[in-house]
Amino acid sequence: MNSRRDFLQQLAATAIALPLLPLAGWAHGSNSRDMPHGPVLRVAIMGLGGYGTMVAEAMRACVKAKLTGVISGTPAKIKDWQSRFSIPEKNCYNYENFDQIKDNKDIDVVYITTPNALHHDQVIRVAAAGKHVICEKPMALNAREGMEMVAACKKANVQLLVGYRMHFEPKTLEIIRMRKSGDFGKILFFQGLCGFRIGDPNQWRLNKQLAGGGSLMDIGIYAINGSRYMVGEEPVWVTAQETKTDLVKFKEGVDETIQFQLGFPGGAVASCLSTYNMNNLDRFFLNGEKGFAELQPSTGYGPIKGRTNKGELTHPHVTHQTVQMEEMAGIILEGKQPVVPVNGEEGVKDLKIIDAIYQAVKTGGKVDLSL
Structure with a gap:
């Protein structure tokens, strides 16, 4: 990203x-x-x-x-x-x-x-x-x-x-439309890779008191949220593993790299990675019985690039925050309903998954989810 x-x-x-x-x-x-x-x-x-x-x-x-x-x-x-x-x-x-x-x-x-x-x-x-x-x-x-x-x-x-902002991104929404239309068939697998090598060790994102964690809170949330809107279901379990190579930069409670897996009620599984220690990671991949979709980059500030088994996605790029604010104005002023929710309840669901991931890292076991 x-x-x-x-x-x-x-x-x-x-x-x-x-x-x-x-x-x-x-x-x-x-x-x-x-x-x-x-x-x-x-x-x-x-x-x-x-x-x-x-x-x-x-x-x-x-x-x-x-x-x-x-x-x-x-x-x-x-x-x-x-x-x-x-x-x-x-x-x-x-x-x-x-x-x-x-x-x-x-x-x-x-x-x-x-x-x-x-x-x-x-x-x-x-x-x-x-x-x-x-x-x-x-x-x-x-x-x-x-x-x-x-x-x-x-x-x-x-x-x-x-x-x-990704809930309003055209290529993302096209993949969601295709999935809903059955173009990919039964969804089997999702992969979300999110990460970059973080710089200044004194920034607030590496301060547990201000950030609440590390890479998972900042960049991993894209894979968490993306798995939900790409698969089209809410996960029912999570497992997770943490890797830390720099104990100076990534102090206690500040995660460097976390791999996590999600299970969905329809049988699909997700394999995701969140890191502050690797570049060139910004990829979503969705696989179904009849087709696939890929976004790479998938959540960066743009332009997003995507393709499916039917070909390249060619929607024009518009600054994400411009589109987001236009659409949010429609939600607040006109009662518009977005394709993918952006309300507080949506935010709580991601936080429940984050809580469960940290619990799974700590216990080494599978944690059940109820969103």
């Missing part, structure tokens, strides 16, 4: 040459997003790091969603974003006072892109302020936290969505 660092190195070029959206009016130029297109989802981003920047830049091409606010603990970043994205002072908050967004009619939803360990409390606070929430994955550190977040949002009558 392309790392976040790889993306950020390309960010300036991407911002200059955002791909055109297949949406009416956009071809008339950058001012067209100010023309009437119906309701617009007004978004505040919480956490102005690498991924928050990626989402913000991608939203420049959105018609249904607009960046209107920021939440950060770094005043210098807030000032920079105010200038870059024309955000008024009244829509800028820090981590101490962002509860005040409840009185701000310029903000409909908060997109949380902070470290994993912060998601739980921040989602609950945003919900209490009466705003919808989009939370990056993994949604929380464990399933218990995730269920508390879902309950808090239901109590506040706000929507909780998770940043599953």
